Amino acid sequence: MDNAALRQSWSQFSAAGPEAAKYFYATLFVVAPEARSMFPTNMQYQEDKLLAALGHIITSLDDPGALTAFAQRLGADHRRFHGQDQRGNPVVLEERHYIWVGQALLATLDRFLGPYFTPALRAQWAAAYELVAKLMLDGAAEAERTSPPHWEAEVLTAERRRADIVVFTVRPNYLCTYRPGQSLPVQVPQLRTWRYLSPANAPRADGTIEFHVRAAGRFSTHLVRRLRAGDRLLLGHPTGAALSSYDRSPQLPLLLIAGGTGLAPLRAVVEAVQQGAGRRTTLVVGGRTPDDLYDEPAVSRLASLSPAAGWPHGGTGWLRYVPTVETGWGWQGAIGRAGDTAVRLGPWADTEILVCGSPEMTRETVAILARSGVDPEQVLTESYDHSLYPPLAEAGAGAGAPRDFSGTGAR
Numbered sequence: 461m462d463n464a465a466l467r468q469s470w471s472q473f474s475a476a477g478p479e480a481a482k483y484f485y486a487t488l489f490v491v492a493p494e495a496r497s498m499f500p501t502n503m504q505y506q507e508d509k510l511l512a513a514l515g516h517i518i519t520s521l522d523d524p525g526a527l528t529a530f531a532q533r534l535g536a537d538h539r540r541f542h543g544q545d546q547r548g549n550p551v552v553l554e555e556r557h558y559i560w561v562g563q564a565l566l567a568t569l570d571r572f573l574g575p576y577f578t579p580a581l582r583a584q585w586a587a588a589y590e591l592v593a594k595l596m597l598d599g600a601a602e603a604e605r606t607s608p609p610h611w612e613a614e615v616l617t618a619e620r621r622r623a624d625i626v627v628f629t630v631r632p633n634y635l636c637t638y639r640p641g642q643s644l645p646v647q648v649p650q651l652r653t654w655r656y657l658s659p660a661n662a663p664r665a666d667g668t669i670e671f672h673v674r675a676a677g678r679f680s681t682h683l684v685r686r687l688r689a690g691d692r693l694l695l696g697h698p699t700g701a702a703l704s705s706y707d708r709s710p711q712l713p714l715l716l717i718a719g720g721t722g723l724a725p726l727r728a729v730v731e732a733v734q735q736g737a738g739r740r741t742t743l744v745v746g747g748r749t750p751d752d753l754y755d756e757p758a759v760s761r762l763a764s765l766s767p768a769a770g771w772p773h774g775g776t777g778w779l780r781y782v783p784t785v786e787t788g789w790g791w792q793g794a795i796g797r798a799g800d801t802a803v804r805l806g807p808w809a810d811t812e813i814l815v816c817g818s819p820e821m822t823r824e825t826v827a828i829l830a831r832s833g834v835d836p837e838q839v840l841t842e843s844y845d846h847s848l849y850p851p852l853a854e855a856g857a858g859a860g861a862p863r864d865f866s867g868t869g870a871r
């Protein structure tokens with residue numbers, strides 16, 4: 461393949477941005493009407509992900525190892541997409557869909573490159589797509605040997621902690637394994653939308669998983685307002701290389717800083733530490749007011765437990781839990797932003813630090829830590845931006861990926 465020609469034409473093509481993505485999907489849905497039901501009604505974020513994924517593939521052409529790993533993971537992950545044909549029969553992603561996608565892609569390139577899309581260049585793009593499609597199909601076939609496309613999960617409980625926050629527990633139809641700190645794609649079938657949510661618990665013997673969601677958009681608002689025990693959700697395969705790296709230096713203390721429902725993956729990490737031999741851990745949970753500390757009883761209970769394998773220092777002192785609020789009438793605890801409170805509890809040399817919250821909270825906290833002298837290499841972050849495809853975010857971040865995994869937000 462002529463990688464230089466492909467990159468040059470991609471540069472011209474990508475200048476069209478969302479218009480090209482819209483044309484691609486419109487063409488695909490004409491060629492393959494059944495594919496429409498595999499996608500959400502609102503295609504905005506799907507269009508963004510398409511362009512980002514294509515761009516990453518084109519820039520990886522000179523690195524066959526990276527291209528293979530990404531495409532195979534993409535294929536394995538795409539197994540969860542499904543829909544219905546025009547007669548209402550279920551449709552799963554198969555090789556024919558890859559053929560139709562290739563046809564739509566070539567038609568879109570022809571439309572936006574015009575006379576530059578010569579027969580020779582068309583042949584180059586067709587060869588490149590054939591290679592990537594084969595790698596994706598190989599990845600899907602390999603994953604099929606060891607895992608299902610997705611899990612069906614029954615909602616066991618749905619508890620409204622506030623008007624805008626729900627804590628719910630699901631039981632998958634069979635064991636869904638993940639690492640504390642990772643996220644799972646979750647779908648409400650009637651919305652046809654997948655969003656990434658972080659389990660709030662370490663893996664349990666009974667397989668149940670707890671999620672925390674705050675209303676911020678259509679998907680999360682549906683969960684907060686309408687989710688009930690007995691409802692059915694779909695779960696995809698876990699992803700995330702950031703917070704799940706909490707044990708990369710198990711000999712060091714842990715500092716965990718959470719804001720809002722960013723507490724969920726950090727609580728899962730705390731549970732995992734408690735279930736082991738213990739590790740000196742400080743958990744700072746911040747909110748604007750005490751009302752934001754929606755999971756106070758569960759976290760306080762964790763702090764009262766001894767590590768399952770015994771704590772060498774005796775007692776329950778392995779976990780220091782510090783709730784902090786920016787303002788609160790009669791509040792007796794710490795006052796201030798979570799990052800400021802954490803700095804006051806320091807110093808934090810030779811400490812592994814995890815931060816999870818809104819993008820604003822995460823950026824603010826990392827900046828506060830940096831000003832206090834914390835080495836950026838100590839910090840692992842989890843950001844809430846559902847418009848990014850997590851494997852793409854990890855691949856694009858390269859060596860720095862563990863510190864900046866994106867994709868778990870729910871809107």
